[in-house]
Amino acid sequence: DSGVTQTPKHLITATGQRVTLRCSPRSGDLSVYWYQQSLDQGLQFLIQYYNGEERAKGNILERFSAQQFPDLHSELNLSSLELGDSALYFCASSVAPGTSGIGAHTDTQYFGPGTRLTVL
Amino acid sequence: EDQVTQSPEALRLQEGESSSLNCSYTVSGLRGLFWYRQDPGKGPEFLFTLYSAGEEKEKERLKATLTKKESFLHITAPKPEDSATYLCAVKSSGTYKYIFGTGTRLKVLA
Secondary structure, three states: OOOOOEEEEEEEEOOOOOEEEEEOOOOOEEEEEEEEEEOOOOOOOEEEOOOOOOEOOOOOOOEEEEEEOOOOEEEEEEOOOOOHEEEEEEEEEEEHHHHHHHHOOOOOOOOOOOEEEEOO | OEEEEEEEEEEEEEEOOOOEEEEEOOOOOOOEEEEEOOOOOOEEEEEEOOOOOOOEEEEEEEEEEEEEOEEEEEOOOOOOOOEEEEEEEEEEEEOEEEEOOOOOOEEEOO
């Protein structure tokens, strides 16, 4: 158990709908990352937050948005869903935003169990 | 552009047959190289972080090494429970992003 929690575990919805995925980081971690993993695809970085502020954006679609709240939990909002959005969505957390001194081990990301999204 | 390539894509070993997985990277200033294990439908499980060339880390039957261009994950006398996808990721200086490879799917046969 990494200490990162994600809800829900599974989500089935229809095209055109909107869903919200939730992530709680490990105790003490300030940075949260969101990834998408499609069938037979690698982990695609979507977005990162550190202490409530957006720090980096990857290949995140305009239909997707995220935020990190004062209690450090994060939500990923997916709207106007398409069949191709079906995937595993992972949240990860780390102590620091990724700019720590080399060897500090605060850049290491710990992943949650994921949310499996199925769009029908 | 930062890039990570893992090889082989898939590997089948007999129980006890040692082997190595490769992670080649191109990055503008390495700030860390990370190995993860991922079981089907589960989140990646952290294994090792390596920061500088020459560094080695060990955990049970796994040993990770790092050079300036690549990292190896050595698996000694593997068991069926070592079957999983092994992912490599790098983080470069000057960016907050982590780049993951597509992984090596390892199958250890009893």
